Amino acid sequence: MNTADLGLPVAVPSTALFTDQYELTMLQAALRSGTAERRSVFEVFTRRLPEGRRYGVVGGTGRVLDTVENFHFDETILGFLRERGILDEPTLEWLAGFRFRGDIWGYPEGEVYFPGSPVMRVEGTFAEAVLLETVILSILNHDSAVAAAASRMAVAAGDRPLMEMGARRTHELAAVAASRAAYVGGFHTTSDLAAGFRYHIPTVGTSAHAFTLLHDTERDAFTAQVDTLGSGTTLLVDTFDVTEAVRTAVEVAGPELGAVRIDSGDLLLIAHRVRQQLDELGGTKTKIVVTSDLDEYAIASLAAAPVDAYGVGTQLVTGSGHPTCSMVYKLVARADSEEPGAPLRPVAKKSMGAKTSLGGRKWAARRLDADGVAEAEVIGTGPVPAELADRQLLVPLVHAGTVVAREPLDAARDRHIAARAALPLSATQLSRGEPVLPTEYV
Template sequence: MNTADLGLPVDVPSTALFTDQYELTMLRAALKAGTAERRSVFEVFTRRLPNGRRYGVVAGTGRVLDAVENFRFDPGVLGFLRERQIVDEETLEWLAGYRFGGDIWGYPEGEVYFPGSPIMRVEGSFAECVLLETVILSILNHDSAIAAAASRMASAAGDRPLIEMGARRTHELAAVAAARAAYVGGFATTSDLAAGFRYGIPTVGTSAHAFTLLHDRERDAFQAQVETLGRGTTLLVDTYDVAEAVRTAVEVAGPELGAVRIDSGDLLLVAHRVRQQLDELGATDTKIIVTSDLDEYAIASLAAAPVDAYGVGTQLVTGSGHPTSSMVYKLVARADSADPKAPLVPVAKKSSGGKMSVGGRKWAARRLDADGIAEAEVVGTGPVPAELADRQLLVPLVRGGTVVAREPLDVPRDRHIAARANLPLSATQLSRGEPVLPTEYVHGRSGS
């Protein structure tokens, strides 16, 4: 596995240290207690959606699969653990041969989810599963938050394309993951070349204000850009006077000018004025792109404006106010011995304070109404009711340690569009509200 495919610096050999120390100390104690090999089931879920959100979006699954494959304790990693005395030699010997050999099931990437949805289920020995907790959560929490924000923005934008351009507003590696998640959530392109290189996302970009300021005259900057990139380029017109810049842009490029970009001011008012001016100058096919700290609410407010595309940065890569999805990774069932045939026993946290969990190995299905629209998220243990058998949501991702669910990034992107369209219409409302689907629990026998 090429670490570049994981969004990692080339000098990071594996994902094994993308973890919290207590995963390894639990492993050490479990090995000593003789419980490390007990068959176990962990599930990823969230107890609640971010305040006001109507649905969540599963994103990062492909990155999780890469991370699991690349979770290896090579000599450098083992040397670090030995030097810090984080674990003993017996545990180091066990880690040296670590390869996840269990099964992973999950909601397919791009699918929507709700409170209690078992978004991912990891099965194997306690030892092999517990080590993956942190890296799985770090990927899913981040990417799903970005995809949810992207989905809301895409709903607000309608048929107008969205450009992801937030790389300068977040960590350089997070920027690549954010661009990927945004594409899953409905964005059309990214300005981040690393995301284009690693994930095949279409990339775009022309010039910033610095290019205009570099030249003695705005006309000179426009002339240089058009001569280099062609008449179909996008010219930035708000460095000085917008009206004068639009006039100059059309004079330089002619009516074949591809687009103008507006990055400041009252975007609604300025867009109307620019559209009128372009039309009067004969540039009727020249498009208008707006940027400037947009979020889903700003995009929705521009629905009546003559805008052709939106560029979004800061608000997207920070989850539009919700940078995490609050997902957790909990043990929900385990065997009472290391015997591979020992039955699973449901287990669950019972403490107060809103952090209780539901024990048992779960399935999930989405019930539809008479019109074929989703009406409930049904989560259960034991047998799946016959009427829900063909509506189950979890699919196999890893079998016996082998990834079985790789897919091109366009597949989860299209899947999300279809999943969102299958929700009640109120799912796309930006006003604050409860999850658009209730979660119903069906309790049954939850053995192996």
């Protein structure tokens, strides 16, 4: 989503220093050697999914597009590079006029991916494409990790709403990105107002234990909150004694009390007791919200409990144990000269060990079985087989430096729901396993 569409200031800070120094020193050396303008193709992929995960989720594509648009070197940045002696003057002069003018293709945001999937392909000169490596990986690795965790939690929650509440558990800027990725993965709301402002994600929030402790009695705290926010608010009932708090909450707010929140203890047992108590007090429509360091496994364990919504923080914004997807950005093809029409030839790292890669500009398609269920991720470098022509996964994102794939965040969210639904049923199992689709190279 373009920030200008949200009423934010048009002057967006440059993203050019969200990079590693060696991207710029490679640029300088390539300019000197005469290879900087060689047409090149870089691809983003991961060699494996995080241990035990059955699918990955593409998150952060929209943020990548914003970043590419704002990747330029203004006088302040050039002055910093000059003062540090990082680059010579010819390179600084080249950077002064830099704008990415190449093409970017990729899996659309919200799509699922598997080992080897070329989730993003960057095409241009070596100079312009190599500069984007660090920031693209930074965004995709973080956002895809959070989106995958969110997706697993959404599966565990079923039809029950999920609230993202992790802003205080991570860096303040990462929190905004995590809220966005969680929404793509299936969360419904966020507590982070910056995420709500920037991405139009619905926001929620009422009170913490400190608010109760501020008042002389729990009743005083509940009364103040209801007087301010109305009887439909959510009251936190586990500061002292849960049973007494629920009784007081209904007395203060009446049977129209919106919800009670439980943030500690044996959530399964307490939820059953609170539900029974609420019903006996006439609060049959009062919902129960649970928080307290939840992850997908804890959410799944509460499937039979009378819980209406979940709030998740730490485990979500840290990828539920996998805070990165280990995506890499590799040169897979390049021209032999700087001539505009020079043909591309495949290149690949061939060192010992697991860090090898497959050369060549790739396409990807998802083959379906007779019932329309995905059965394989097919990746190739030659002609696309006719039977897979309408199943290709990469779409144009940037053409000749211009973003061509802006979309509302809800489109990515809806796409993920559809993509996950098209996978075999075993994809939604929370037990550890291999990727639900094999990757086939043709």
